[in-house]
Amino acid sequence: MPTIKIEGTGEQFEQTESQDCILRAGLTAGYGLAYECNSGGCGTCKFQLIEGEIEEPWPTAPALSARDIKKGRKLACQCKAKTDLVIKMRTDPEYAPINLPARFEATLSSRRDVTSDIVEFCFQAPDSSDAKFLPGQYAMLTFPDGRGPRAYSMSNLPNGDGVWEFWIRRKPGGEVSGALFDELRVGGRIVVDGPYGHAYLRAESERDILCIAGGSGISPMLSIARGVLMDPDMEGRQVHFYFGGRTPEDLCGLDELKALPGFDRRVHYRPAISMPEYASDWTGDTGFIHEIVENQLGNELSRFECYLAGPPPMVQATTKMLQLQGNVPTGQIHYDPFY
Ligand code: FES
Structure with a gap:
């Protein structure tokens, strides 16, 4: 069972399960190893191997640039220890799991x-x-x-x-x-x-909630909205729920939201489509969802706790809009990048 030491931190843990990557081994031991996507796409979990041997099944994962490869950087979500290791890697208590995987x-x-x-x-x-x-x-x-x-x-x-x-x-x-x-x-x-993942509901925040979903990003946004409306301690919070699809056939989630207690008083569901040319009878909002959010909430965006999920271009455009036009502090914007 290999032991993995993180240089300069005094932290060390064992890779107890043979199929575990270094990231999972650290998280299951309760350590805050930096990560986001867990899929080889974001690069947050990069580390430098100082000592030992690893198994690296995907040495050309998209998160590794030519420079990373030249410098010998690896991804903790893609590599396993073959022997005891010493690695250099970013850790932070904010990444430590609240529930162990x-x-x-x-x-x-x-x-x-x-x-x-x-x-x-x-x-x-x-x-x-x-x-x-x-x-x-x-x-x-x-x-x-x-x-x-x-x-x-x-x-x-x-x-x-x-x-x-x-x-x-x-x-x-x-x-x-x-x-x-x-x-x-x-x-x-x-x-x-x-x-x-780190894009979880901050129940302790007093701010109203802004959920922005595109495509299958509806899944975690539904969970967030359910979490707000089912938590008696969050009774005072309103939920502004924006959902962007290509055509009306892509829009979903309203029935599930309507089933929640307090929906009529607390949820503001705003669907929009980006391809109105395929929906001649659509009378709702049209355009990219980040532009619609900006038009409707532009001046007040900084008062929300913002959660986003959807295709990477939508998440990138929305994050940029929230930061630049909305002046929303980074700490109030929550998303997990998938690729
Ligand atoms: Fe490893 Fe994203 S967490 S590349």
């Missing part, structure tokens, strides 16, 4: 079409063990035959019944989403590893 095989208990390309998958953990996560977080899903992992955000709330619910969009050419849509039937099994 757990890995278990779950059974698909139901699936339901939400739109033509989004399906709700409900997985049941063994022995109904608690589903411990925070609204807005994600888990890594892997098929028992090894396909995956792929990061997907939960759409439900933490619960004592062992239910992990995901709204997943079919990604064209996506191996895991294709297999979920085409092969997985009720009773089928998947390996769940989670929770991960």
Whole structure:
């Protein structure tokens, strides 16, 4: 069982499970190793190997530039220790997991079409063990035959019944989403590893909530909205919920929001479409969702706790708008970049 030491911090942990990457080994030991996507795309988990040998199955992961490769930088979410290691890596208590990630095989208990390309998958953990996560977080899903992992955000709330619910969009050419849509039937099994992510609901904040979702980003935003409306301590908070789709057929989530207590008083649902040429009878907002948010809330954006999820270009454009036009401090903007 290799031991991994982080140079200059006095922190060390063991890679107790053979399939673990260095990042997971550190997080399950409770350490705040810096990370975001857990998928080789963002580069937040870069480290320098000082001593020891690693296994690096994906040496050309997108987060590694030619300069990184030349300098010998590696990704903790993609590498495993083969021997004891000494590494140099950023750690911060803000990355330390509130709920330690757990890995278990779950059974698909139901699936339901939400739109033509989004399906709700409900997985049941063994022995109904608690589903411990925070609204807005994600888990890594892997098929028992090894396909995956792929990061997907939960759409439900933490619960004592062992239910992990995901709204997943079919990604064209996506191996895991294709297999979920085409092969997985009720009773089928998947390996769940989670929770991960930092874009979780800050229940302690007194600010109103702004949720901005595009496409399958609806899943964590639904979890955030549910978290606000189901928490008696958040009774005073309003939820402004913006959801952008290409056409009206992409829009979803309103029925689930309407089912929440206090919806009429506290939720302001604002759907918009970006391709009105395909929807002649649409009378609602049209355009990119970040532009619509700016037009409608521009002067007051800095009073919100902002949560975003969706395709990377939408998240990048929205983050830039919130910071530059909205003067929203970085600490009030929460998202997990997936690639
Ligand atoms: Fe490892 Fe994003 S590249 S966390």
